[in-house]
Amino acid sequence: MSFTLAIVGRPNVGKSTLFNRLVGKRLALVDDQPGVTRDLREGAAKLADLRFTVIDTAGLEEVTDDSLQGRMRRLTERAVDMADVCLFMIDARVGVTPSDLVFADILRKRAANVILAANKAEGKAGVAGVLEAYSLGLGDPISLSAEHGEGLHDLYTALLPIAEKF
Numbered sequence: 429m430s431f432t433l434a435i436v437g438r439p440n441v442g443k444s445t446l447f448n449r450l451v452g453k454r455l456a457l458v459d460d461q462p463g464v465t466r467d468l469r470e471g472a473a474k475l476a477d478l479r480f481t482v483i484d485t486a487g488l489e490e491v492t493d494d495s496l497q498g499r500m501r502r503l504t505e506r507a508v509d510m511a512d513v514c515l516f517m518i519d520a521r522v523g524v525t526p527s528d529l530v531f532a533d534i535l536r537k538r539a540a541n542v543i544l545a546a547n548k549a550e551g552k553a554g555v556a557g558v559l560e561a562y563s564l565g566l567g568d569p570i571s572l573s574a575e576h577g578e579g580l581h582d583l584y585t586a587l588l589p590i591a592e593k594f
C-alpha cells in the first residue's frame with residue numbers, strides 16, 4: 429500500500445516547487461483522470477525509499493483575498509479529502525499571515541494527519557517565521573527550503589510513521 433500527500437497553503441509559499449522536487453519528471457497526466465481538474469495536479473513522488481502520490485493545489489494563483497473563503501477553501505478541502513496526509517506550508521520569510529490561519533482552521537477540522545512546514549527557511553531570514561509557526565497549534569514545524577532541497581530529511585522522518593500506517 430502507498431499513501432497520498434496533499435501540499436496545501438496559500439499562494440506563493442512554494443508548494444509547486446516542492447511538488448516538482450518530489451515528482452521530478454514523473455508528472456501524471458491529470459487531464460486524463462475523471463474528477464480531477466487542472467486545479468489539482470497529481471504526481472508520483474519519490475523521497476529516499478518512500479513512494480507516494482502527491483497532490484499540488486495549483487490554480488490558486490489568481491485568487492484574491494476576497495475569494496479566499498470560497499474557491500480556495502473548496503479546492504483545499506477537496507485536496508484534503510483525497511489525501512491521507514497534508515503538508516501545510518507557510519512562508520518562513522513572511523511568518524504566519526491571516527490567510528495561513530484560514531488554512532490551519534480547515535486542516536484542524538478536516539485532516540487526519542498534518543505535517544507543518546515552514547518553507548524558504550534557508551539562511552537566517554526564515555528563523556523568526558519558523559518560530560511563529562509553532563503558534564498554529566499543528567505540531568512542530570519542519571524547516572524546509574524546497575528551492576534548495578534543504579529539510580527533506582526532516583520531511584522524510586515526519587512521513588515515515590504515517591507511511592507505515594498505509
Ligand code: GDP
Pocket residue numbers: 438439440441442443444445446489547548549550572573574575576
Ligand atoms: P506556490 O504558489 O505555493 O505553488 O509557490 P511556488 O512553488 O510557485 O513558489 C513561489 C515563489 O517562491 C517562486 O518564486 C519560487 O521560486 C519561490 N520559492 C519556492 N521555494 C523556495 C525556497 O525554498 N526558498 C526561496 N527563497 N524561495 C522559494
Ligand code: MG
Pocket residue numbers: 443444445485486487
Ligand atoms: Mg503553485
